[in-house]
Amino acid sequence: MRHDPSQTDPAIRIHPADDVAIARRQLLSGTRLESLGVTVVGLVPPGHKIALRDLSEGTPVRRYNQVIGHTSAAVAAGQHVHSHNLRYAEFARSHEVGVDARHPAAPAEPATFEGIVRADGRVATRNYIGILTSVNCSATAARAIADHFRRDVHPEALAPYPNVDGVVALTHGAGCATASEGEPITVLRRTLGGYARHANFAAVLIVGLGCETNQIQGLVAQEALEEGTRLVTFTIQDSGGTAKTVARGIEAVQRLLVEANRVQRQTVSARHLVVGLQCGGSDGYSGISANPALGAAVDRLVAHGGSAILSETPEIYGGEHLLLRRAVSQGVADKLIARIRWWEDYTARNQMQMDNNPSSGNKAGGLTTILEKSLGAIAKSGTTALVDVLEYAEPVPAGTHGLLYMDTPGYDPVSATGQVAGGANLICFTTGRGSAYGCAPSPSLKLSTNTALWQRQQEDIDLDCGPIVDGLATIDEIGEQIFRQMLRTASGERTASERHGYGQNEFVPWQLGAVM
Structure with missing residues (x-):
C-alpha cells in the first residue's frame, strides 16, 4: 500500500500510477481534492472511484497499479467511475512464475496459543461432537439428535461437560440422485471425510437413511475412516425408524461426551494454526x-x-498472475493455471462468464469489475510464497506450512466448507457490506472494512479495520491486531458468530454435476 494514512483528503490514491482514487465519504460536486489535484464533478458515493485524469473511451484504468477495466465512455477528471463508464475487458497479462516467492524469516519470539492436542498430535481450536449425514434424507434425524443437546434449549444436557463446545448437526442437500462414481460423489465424500477427521471434532456420528447413493460404507472406504470410539455410523432403516434413530444417536452422544470432556488446553506453537481466508459482502474499501x-x-x-x-x-480471476509470481515452483503454478482453465470451461458449458461478478451489493459498495474485486481479494493472502494448490476439500498435506490455494467457488459457505474440510481450524472473514456468517466446528472471525459498518453492525463484527481508511492506523498496525485476535480466538475466546449460534446451517458442500 502506497497511500499516506495521515493525508487529510477525503479520497485515497493507493498507488502513484493509479487513474482513480477511492472516496472516504460521500463527495459532492465541487469538492476539491488538494493533494490529488482534482475537483469532484457530480456525486461520488463512499467507497466509489473518482477519475484523477481525463480518460478517453477504451482506456485501461488502473487501481493498485493494475488494470481493473477499460472505459466504456469518455471520463473527465473528477467524475465518478463505475459500471456506467467502466467495463470488463480481456487483456494480456504476463505469467512470471516465482519471481516474488518470498519466505519470511522466523521471529525471535515464537507465537503460541492455548490449543487442544489430540491423541495423534493434531491441534484443535474447538472441541465439538459432530453429527454428519450421508444424504439429505437423514438430516431431520441428525438435527433432532443435536437439538437434544442445545444449550439454549436444554442447558442441563451439557452442564456436566464444560470442556465441550457443543453438539452440532452438519446436514446437506446431496447424497443421492447422482452417479455412484465420478467427481460429484467423490468431492462430497472428500468433504464429509475432511469433517469426520477434523481435529475440532472430539468425535463424530454419521447418520444415513440406508438406500442412498452415498452409502456410508463407500464414504468410509474412500476416505479411509476408522469406525470406533471416535466415529460411529448407523442408518435410519437399520435402526428401525426415525424415533429409534434419534434415541440411538442421543445415547451415542452421551457416551462420547464423557471422553470429550477430558481435554485440557495447553500452550502450543502458532504453526498449528491453519486459517481459511474469506471475504464476502465486499466493497470499495476491502482492498484498502x-x-x-x-x-x-x-x-x-x-x-x-x-x-x-x-x-x-x-474471485481471484484476472489477478492470478500476481499469485503465479509467488509460486514456489512451475508445478505449483501449473496447478493454479489448470484450475483457472477448468473454471473457464465450467462457466462456458453452463452459459455463464467468469466476469459474472461482482454482486449487486459489491457494486453498491463501489466495486465495478471482477478484476477490481479479485485484486482486492488477493490482498488477503499477504506477500509470502505460494507453496501449494489444492482441489476442493483436499487435505493440507502433512508437514506443509505457508500460504496455500484451494480451488473453490466464490460463494462463501461453499468455499469455507471446503477450507474446513481441508483442515482449517480458524476462518478469517472480511466484509464491507455486513455479511453475517459463522462456521462450525471452526470459529470465524469477522473483520469490517469500514467504521460505519462497525458502528451499524457491531454485534456481528469482531474487529474494525476502518481506522486504516480514516487515516488513524496503518495496515501493519491492524494486521498485528488481527494476528493477536487469531491467537486469542484459537485459545478459546468466542467470536461474534459463535455467540449468535451460527455454524450448523453454513455447512454447504460443493454440489457438482447433474442431479438426476
Whole structure:
C-alpha cells in the first residue's frame, strides 16, 4: 500500500500510477481534492472511484497499479467511475512464475496459543461432537439428535461437560440422485471425510437413511475412516425408524461426551494454526483496509510456521498472475493455471462468464469489475510464497506450512466448507457490506472494512479495520491486531458468530454435476 494514512483528503490514491482514487465519504460536486489535484464533478458515493485524469473511451484504468477495466465512455477528471463508464475487458497479462516467492524469516519470539492436542498430535481450536449425514434424507434425524443437546434449549444436557463446545448437526442437500462414481460423489465424500477427521471434532456420528447413493460404507472406504470410539455410523432403516434413530444417536452422544470432556488446553506453537481466508459482502474499501490488513496478519502467521488457505477461484480471476509470481515452483503454478482453465470451461458449458461478478451489493459498495474485486481479494493472502494448490476439500498435506490455494467457488459457505474440510481450524472473514456468517466446528472471525459498518453492525463484527481508511492506523498496525485476535480466538475466546449460534446451517458442500 502506497497511500499516506495521515493525508487529510477525503479520497485515497493507493498507488502513484493509479487513474482513480477511492472516496472516504460521500463527495459532492465541487469538492476539491488538494493533494490529488482534482475537483469532484457530480456525486461520488463512499467507497466509489473518482477519475484523477481525463480518460478517453477504451482506456485501461488502473487501481493498485493494475488494470481493473477499460472505459466504456469518455471520463473527465473528477467524475465518478463505475459500471456506467467502466467495463470488463480481456487483456494480456504476463505469467512470471516465482519471481516474488518470498519466505519470511522466523521471529525471535515464537507465537503460541492455548490449543487442544489430540491423541495423534493434531491441534484443535474447538472441541465439538459432530453429527454428519450421508444424504439429505437423514438430516431431520441428525438435527433432532443435536437439538437434544442445545444449550439454549436444554442447558442441563451439557452442564456436566464444560470442556465441550457443543453438539452440532452438519446436514446437506446431496447424497443421492447422482452417479455412484465420478467427481460429484467423490468431492462430497472428500468433504464429509475432511469433517469426520477434523481435529475440532472430539468425535463424530454419521447418520444415513440406508438406500442412498452415498452409502456410508463407500464414504468410509474412500476416505479411509476408522469406525470406533471416535466415529460411529448407523442408518435410519437399520435402526428401525426415525424415533429409534434419534434415541440411538442421543445415547451415542452421551457416551462420547464423557471422553470429550477430558481435554485440557495447553500452550502450543502458532504453526498449528491453519486459517481459511474469506471475504464476502465486499466493497470499495476491502482492498484498502481489511484485506491487506488480513494479509499482514497472514504474513506474521506464516513467519511463525502457520498456514493460510486462500480460495474462491472466480474471485481471484484476472489477478492470478500476481499469485503465479509467488509460486514456489512451475508445478505449483501449473496447478493454479489448470484450475483457472477448468473454471473457464465450467462457466462456458453452463452459459455463464467468469466476469459474472461482482454482486449487486459489491457494486453498491463501489466495486465495478471482477478484476477490481479479485485484486482486492488477493490482498488477503499477504506477500509470502505460494507453496501449494489444492482441489476442493483436499487435505493440507502433512508437514506443509505457508500460504496455500484451494480451488473453490466464490460463494462463501461453499468455499469455507471446503477450507474446513481441508483442515482449517480458524476462518478469517472480511466484509464491507455486513455479511453475517459463522462456521462450525471452526470459529470465524469477522473483520469490517469500514467504521460505519462497525458502528451499524457491531454485534456481528469482531474487529474494525476502518481506522486504516480514516487515516488513524496503518495496515501493519491492524494486521498485528488481527494476528493477536487469531491467537486469542484459537485459545478459546468466542467470536461474534459463535455467540449468535451460527455454524450448523453454513455447512454447504460443493454440489457438482447433474442431479438426476
